[in-house]
Amino acid sequence: MTDAAPLSLYIHVPFCTVKCAYCDFNSYAALEHLSGDWLSAALRELELWSERAAGRLVQTIFIGGGTPSLLEGDQIARLLDAARRHFSVAPEAEITLEANPESVSIERMRGYRAAGVNRVSMGVQSLDPDELRFLDRLHSAERAEAALSEIRAAGFENVNLDLIYGLPQQRFETWRDTLERVVAWRPEHLSCYALTVEEDTPLAARVAAGAVVEADPDVVAEIATWTAQRLTRAGYEHYETSNYALTGRQCRHNLNYWRCGDYIGVGPGAHGCFDGLRYSVVRRPAAYIRRLASVAGGPNGLPSPAIEDIEAITEQDALIDALTLGLRLREGVDLHGLQRRHPAAFAEVEHVIEWALRTDLAEQHDAQLLLTPRGHAVANEIFVRLVDPSLLPPPTTESLA
Ligand code: SF4
The missing domain is CATH 1.10.10 (Arc Repressor Mutant, subunit A)
Structure with a gap:
């Protein structure tokens, strides 16, 4: 018997090829040598949750980062096999993997598909070369389009593309061109986020030094309004502030999160919300690996020794x-x-x-x-x-x- 209340599982992959100046996610460049130990630790953490999550049906799994598409298909297969072994995963579960265009290949995508991934979320961000350079992205517009073709050729019929608007001095025309080209590709889902200058990022330092001037909020709001109208006209449902989907293609994982459903997060820096408790996992990958090698339990009866912050939800x-x-x-x-x-x-x-x-x-x-x-x-x-x-x-x- 399983509890009908939806449960989601989030697995955090902390590796990236470069660290983008605007990014405050828990991601690290030049740490790929830790990927084997990270995988062993994540497999162990999934196992530790097994007893606590018994009786709950996992309806969505999200492998996020970082750049999960740096991992090979057999590594993703080991993660998803462990998830199925230690949790009750619904047969029709939505299983998403985040990708960046430069690390997509048809072989990797076929491997992910064979492992059970059925949705890919790719960080395109922009198709304008100057904007991509400003964002420190490694891909070109052509690579993004080719990556999408490879994702499709591997059999994925549920794809999200992430875009960012509201860049400093962004011209409306460059955003419009990006959006029009991406709409013509007909992804099932689009996430359009306004750039936010997050504390303690290199971008925040540049803004503080006056080297970069943040976008005018009125212009950003105008772009957001135009985007909503344009995507609605193109047949996308504007179902969340920044998210648009073709019929039936809303992101079920994020819907559970926005509806305050329970989710278990594993991996360095992951957050979770489970049985009235909110928690986060230690951020540094080396500390995460060390803690998972210990036999200790986690705080407040939670199973993972890598959990460090925990609070009851008031x-x-x-x-x-x-x-x-x-x-x-x-x-x-x-x-x-x-x-x-x-x-x-x-x-x-x-x-x-x-x-x-x-x-x-x-x-x-x-x-x-x-x-x-x-x-x-x-x-x-x-x-x-x-x-x-x-x-x-x-x-x-x-x-x-
Ligand atoms: S690729 Fe994504 S996760 Fe990695 S540093 Fe850039 S924005 Fe952050």
Whole structure:
């Protein structure tokens, strides 16, 4: 017997060929010599979770990074065999692997397909040579297109492409050209993210030094609005702030995450959310490998000795997660349900919701609260106020009731 509540599994591959200046993911260049030890550690970590996850059905697996497509097909096969051995994996599970164009080859893709991967998510980012150089990406537009052909030739019928807009001094025309070319390739799914300058990255240092000027937020919002209209016209459903899918091709793994379902993360720097606990795994690959070689258990009864930060999810955390993740989705959130489940925490943010409704950033249909297209374009502005309601003083005696 298995619990019907969806469970997802995330496996983090920390290796990259170069470290891109804007990237704050837990990824490292020139550490490939650790890949054998990393794989042994990840196999052990999967095994350690087996007992704790018993009775739960894994409906999605996501092998992310980093650059998982640096691994060979037999390494991915060992990971997925271990996942199937130690977890109940649904026969129709969505199994995604992240790839970068320069490390894609038809042989590797065939190996991944044979191992059970059924969805590929490739980081294209841009097709403009200057933008690719600015982003430190190693591929060209031609390589990205060839990689997609190789992915298709290996039998993948479910492909996501990642794109980034809102680069400093980006011209609308270069973004439009990238998007038009990519739409013509007809991927089943597109993720279009605005570039964010993350703390402690080389890009943040360049911005602080005045060498790079961040994009104008109004221009970024304009691009986001145009993108949503263009992709909708092309037949893609805008089902999440940054994500678009052809019918039935939404990313099930991320949907579970946005709907606050449980997920187990393994691998250095992975995060997990399981049975009311949130945790993260130690970030440094060498420390991860060392800890998995020990016989110790993990903290708070969790099974992995590589887990280091762990916290119980409070009522307030649960509400903020449900709002900030759920409002990214076109389906929105069940406001009355949230109010019933978390009444005290709800009272704290009620005036922020009311402000979003009053300013046409959100709309309410019966109990369902959704962001408007304008709200999606400035979603982060809304979310920072939900996280810190004092940024928006309670205005009136109006109520949402
Ligand atoms: S390839 Fe991706 S994960 Fe690796 S450094 Fe660049 S942005 Fe980060």
